[in-house]
Amino acid sequence: MEQPYVIVGASLAGAKAAEALRAEGHGGPVELIGEETELPYERPPLSKGYLQGKTPRAEFDVHPAAWYAEHDVTLRLGTRVTAINPRARTVELADGTRTGFAKLLLTTGASPRRLPVPGGDGPSVLTLRRVGDSERIRSALRPGARIVIVGAGWIGLETAAAARLAGAEVTVLEMAELPLLRVLGREVARVFADLHRQKGVDLRFGVQVAAVEDGGVRLGDGTLVPADAVVVGVGISPNTALAEAAGLTVDNGVRTDEHLRTSHPDVFAAGDVANAFHPLFGRPIRVEHWANALNQPATAARSMLGRDAVYDRVPYFFTDQYDLGMEYTGYVEPDGYDRVVFRGDVEGREFIAFWLSGGRVLAGMNVNVWDVTDPIRELVRSGRQVDADRLADPDVPLAELAG
Template sequence: MDDAFVIVGAGLAGAKAAEALRAEGHAGPVVLIGEEGERPYERPPLSKDYLLGRAGREKIFVHPADWYREHDVDLRLSTAVTAVDPAARTVTLAGGERLGFTRLLLATGSSPRRIPVPGGDAEHVLYLRRVEDSERLRAAFRPGARVVIVGAGWIGLEAAAAARAADCEVTVLEAAELPLLRVLGREVAQVFADLHRAHGVDLRFGVQVAEIRPDAVLLGDGTAVPADAVLVGVGISPDTGLAEAAGLAVDNGVRTDEHLRTSHPDVFAAGDVANAFHPLYGRPIRVEHWANALNQPAVAARSMLGRDAVYDRVPYFFTDQYDLGMEYTGYAEPGGYDRVVFRGDVAGREFIAFWLAADGRVLAGMNVNVWDVVDPIRALCRSGRPVDAGRLADPAVPLTDLADAAS
């Protein structure tokens, strides 16, 4: 196909890339290829409102069903790509068909990590990534059911909140000392431990899973935790198989520059799979959150069209658990911050936490049940300038004043 732009991966990133290509005026063929049978949908509802039964299936889709036809996007579902040949500019489909491309975008996303224990791949063990996974989980969340969740990350904790809302008995098993310890650090991780315990979740830290049986999870010390349903949420891995086989640079994802171009000039990457150089941080980072899949594709599309575009947005993600709503803005590496400064009522779970570098720069901020503050937090993160910690902690000092002073 002449001047064809092919997108491998029909999730949020792939769908938004197709949208951006048309919005930017690309008139040639756009082919969007996905392994799933569903048209592109968003994944956050799968562990939030859709899992809770508060949102219907139609609410999760990126575009209406007719959008792809109306915008002349060749959407190929239930279709696997088996090979990418950058030199020949072709992709090979599972049935043997080859498609030529002028530019290629890899939006292959990621897959849940499997737990390497006996029974980890049994039929009754659930992993949450696709819409059918969410539906199986929702069916398992019935009153009185004994739900065991392995892993106290975002997916595990959101699922625990949904299970408690369904009146399940919930046990969360975590190898670390606290939930989200690597992501948030001890100071803020404790907030989430207290939250779930207050809602009746049995949190067990410092434990190892040895085996998953049909009716229980066996721990390393021999303890058997009864289970009617088991969800494993121990992280995700970027789907880099096609990129590796094609000879592209891969390191914790597909390596790209700030334009989202890979090591081949005609191949780009976006979303979970992209380990992209970030100008603000001076290094590649890979962010496994919805905002990246939403915002990177517009930059990738402009770059594919030969226009000057740079992805330098400050990372952002959110969660909703019970009566706690949270937004996190910025990037604080595990162990890469000096201290955490709190503003507001931590015990009442209505506060903002700031992760500071040793020189007083704001690396990241998390607002918990405090709203309309993302913009000044983002400005503080982008400024790269020290902020007085005392003023940062003082609710009487407007965040906008601190952001203006730091800019």
């Protein structure tokens, strides 16, 4: 009997991998195993349209329910994998049963970090990762409700926007001096601070949470911030326990090569859990964004089928907050740049920001400016030095700079 290709993690990445295996002509059995009971879905709406009550649930399923049977994909929902054995090529489930595999793909994603303080896991403390999480937060976003958000990252700020649009009173607590500081740097982070202040959010920077109490959040200086609900958005940790127990190389995620192959030749990883070697940057990177979960599975599927496939796409992500829409293309480590160049109207929030090092564009972020992702991507990929004055000039086409 032919052993199946098994995908552990019925996520966007897992479902797209099953789709890619069929698109690449694989005719053997495919099993997609997931702990959630929901059909595989995309996560961005959970902090955007679905949280705001604008996007219907069915709109962000990866495939309709019938697709899996139509494509002969065995979908096993509500099923927890407890162990994998690469040497024996088996996967063990919570009910004690085992299934063999010819190739295995890990798309186990990540989990929200918790607050390591007294009361940090109390009933009023909410995190955002799954559909049910979004629904619980949405039910708390009522006019006049006091919502405290711990963490001024993407999840925290998108939740703050949804809460303000619902009429809630919002306080954001952040240890750093600005929101998104590690991602955007001081120059661009100010744009998001100004945006949320103008929308009525109480931003408190340089603060530390000491405890979550019945009345709210207690800060390190003793201040109590009143709260009806507390939303924690302090990052996510890759779900590597299965890989680590199986003896795979784990380092800030499951380490893979550029083909998304792990340290075992028949086991692969994709999505949030994968710390994959990226040829463009010359080192492993782990990207916690939708585009990776969407695009990596095609490379993983081809690699599983023994074809020459390399994942070298330039990282991309986006956000929507109030009337600000943004796309970010590229990759910059904190303090990994020496200059930021702006093109357009920063005060009016219609601009492009470029992060440079040695005259080379590492990343670009377009804010309320559209149809420029392709030339920004080419600027990043080219690695060529650019003239900063021409880069800042809206009359110079980006395509011309990208060559």
